[in-house]
Amino acid sequence: MSMLTSYQQELIHREIDGENTPAETIEVQRLVESEPEALALMTSLRSLDALFNEVPDRVLSQGVIRSIHDAMSLNSRASPTVLRARGTTQTITEWAIQQWNGVTNLMENSMLTKKILIGVTTAVAAVAIIGYVVVGYKPSVYDAGTVGAGSGMSGVQKADRFRGHTLTEKDITLSNPAISILLQNDKILKLVKSDAFHEAMNNDAFRELTSSAAFHELLSSAAFHDVLSSDAFHDLMSSDASYQVLLVASNEASHVAANDAAHTVAANDAAHQVLSTEVYHEVLNSDAFHEIMKNDTFHAILASAAFHEVLMNDAFHQVLANDSFHAVLANDAFQQVMANDSFHDLLSSDAFLAIAHDASLSDAFLNEAAHAQ
Amino acid sequence: MKVHVIDGRTPTGAVPDVNHPDQAFLPTFPRLVCTVVNSPAADDDLDRALVRRYLGGERAAGEELVNRYHRSVFNVALRMLGNVQDAEDVTQTTFGNVFAALESYDPKYRFFSWIYRMTFNESLNTLKRRRNVVSLDGSFDVPAEAESESASNAEERIGRALLELKPDDRAVVVLRHFVSFSYEEIADVLGVPVKTVKSRLFTARDRLRQSLLVVSA
Secondary structure, eight states: OOOSOHHHHHHHHHHHTTOOOHHHHHHHHHHHHHOHHHHHHHHHHHHHHHHHHHSOOOOOOHHHHHHHHHHHHHHOSOOHHHHHTIIIIIHHHHHHHHHHHHHTTTSOGGGHHHHHHHHHHHHHHHHHHHHHHHHOOOOTTOOSOOBOGGGTOTTBOOGGGGTTOOOOGGGOOSOOHHHHHHHHSHHHHHHHHSHHHHHHHHOHHHHHHHTSHHHHHHHTSHHHHHHHHSHHHHHHHHSHHHHHHHHHHHHHHTTTTTTOHHHHHHHHHHHHHHHTSHHHHHHHHSHHHHHHHHOHHHHHHHHOHHHHHHHHOHHHHHHHHOHHHHHHHHOHHHHHHHHOHHHHHHHHSHHHHHHHHOHHHHHHHHHHHHTOO | OOEEESTTOOTTOOOOOOOOGGGGGTTTSOOSOOEEESOTHHHHHHHHHHHHHHHTTOHHHHHHHHHHHHHHHHHHHHHHHSBHHHHHHHHHHHHHHHHHSGGGOOTTSOHHHHHHHHHHHHHHHHHHHHHHHSOOOOOOBOOOOOSSHHHHHHHHHHHHHHHHSOHHHHHHHHHHHTSOOOHHHHHHHHTSOHHHHHHHHHHHHHHHIIIIIHHHO
């Protein structure tokens, strides 16, 4: 039982905290000099304080600091890109915030930034992935040398082989083993043959987006390639939880599931699962991801009306909601295609860009894919 | 308003004003470092100015806000959660929330109170999620990083002891001993009366003394 009164104890605590007035400080000094128990309390509190003072400040990792800056730019009205394209980016940003805030009734506020990040990134990735299927090709007439054999991806031609040649529909074949592998997968084939996929492909906005120089610049950037081809992104996109997040991002965009509480709750759980995974953090903290977030081209895509339209497009949503699309994301062969350096080179090539700009070439590939098997 | 600065720390990392009469007491009860700033008003004015500039379209002002606070927000979250990964998440999310809600920030309140309140709210949310989702051992998971063994040892002992406290009590201790806030500022951040702050702090410290100082005796 302490012999010190509550007042005396408080005085001593306050002294340690520097909260006493000069008069109270003198009172404490006298108390400590006259009461051994007061001295003992003061001494132990000082020891405790000293122990706290020994604890070093921790430094936040540069990766997290970059993430914060990136997230700020996504939220920001201050981004020059956003200001230039207020009519579109602002709408997207507001859409994202509004939609996610709507979901926030059931999801914690804390997830807002990350949800926007993962939603936007996966949406861009989804557009890119669908784009790969549409325009991926290997003109069989060029049989000289293949690259990527070491990674089991032989058949993907070096980009510069196609330079200076005028491509025709005849060049579009399924002889590219990588693409063949994809189309031998019944789920991928099912997706490619689906009405929703066709509709999405024929969507003007989708064509405009996927054939834009900005989109190709992004696809051919090392950073985007690194993210999409990383094991972490693969694992992330392969998980059911990620799929749920992707779904809610797309469905929210079209307001399809705005009132679907059950769906939202499911997405809530999924978001928590995704956000708690190591791979999510690995992706989010990767240099490549940060480069993308800072990339003006990425912002230009977000600001483009085409991207916005694609996000709002029902067919696109149906594709995203399609189980086959999920299978595509999780498909090892598809991941190998994306991870392949030669495929990356191909994406960077002028010929690839030419195909993307030419609707008839894409159509030819699509038709051939649809009639495969 | 007084803000004590221990070990050279202030809530916002500002250089303290060493010319204060309270230092006269130091020779009698020396502490490692104990300087006092007259008021955080100057820093607070700077924060408000940065907020205005950011909302006016100046991205660099937002970056400066992040740079001013990321370290202290992270350390507060770290001491609340005892887990580096969780603390990083809370730091990211806190800043996300801050910038998403910056337009609603009322400049009549202190910015640092606002951001720390968000940090605590998010830390508490994380603790709740842990209870609901994961095995809830509340284990201390902060890999040793300090240069000296003594510092590492102190960090681990303090970290584990803090996790034994109730979150409300822990919050008061963290703000007092890691951010060096006054009772009034702690009350402001946590939205409780000063009397409650003192009660929680004194009780928590008594527990910490028992758990920490007995071991070292």
